[in-house]
Amino acid sequence: MPEKNTVTWSTMLNGFAKSGDINSARQVFDAIPLRNVDSWSVMIAGYVSNGRYDSGLACFRDMMSDEGSKPDEITLGSVLSGCAQVGSLGLLMGRSVHGFVGF
Numbered sequence: 001m002p003e004k005n006t007v008t009w010s011t012m013l014n015g016f017a018k019s020g021d022i023n024s025a026r027q028v029f030d031a032i033p034l035r036n037v038d039s040w041s042v043m044i045a046g047y048v049s050n051g052r053y054d055s056g057l058a059c060f061r062d063m064m065s066d067e068g069s070k071p072d073e074i075t076l077g078s079v080l081s082g083c084a085q086v087g088s089l090g091l092l093m094g095r096s097v098h099g100f101v102g103f
Contacts, residue, residue, distance in 0.1 A: 010038045014068040017046025022055075037072050045078040
């Protein structure tokens with residue numbers, strides 16, 4: 001395969017996440033040399049859609065500490081979905097995300 005680009009990385013990541021193989025998705029995510037909002041969003045959504053809400057929220061916290069990474073509407077939708085599933089801890093982060101969006 002020729003050199004991988006951000007679309008290639010995100011496609012592989014999404015494929016593993018959608019098939020339920022979140023561990024392989026994480027391996028691909030960890031191998032991405034330069035993450036962008038798409039790769040972060042796919043990883044967060046993968047965790048949330050596979051019932052690993054705490055991991056999805058932790059991934060979002062990592063994204064927020066990664067210089068240059070800003071969440072978009074897709075990212076925030078996944079984070080809020082994860083917050084709704086984890087209860088009181090999610091409520092705190094949900095309020096934080098709500099404030100971030102500026103509703």
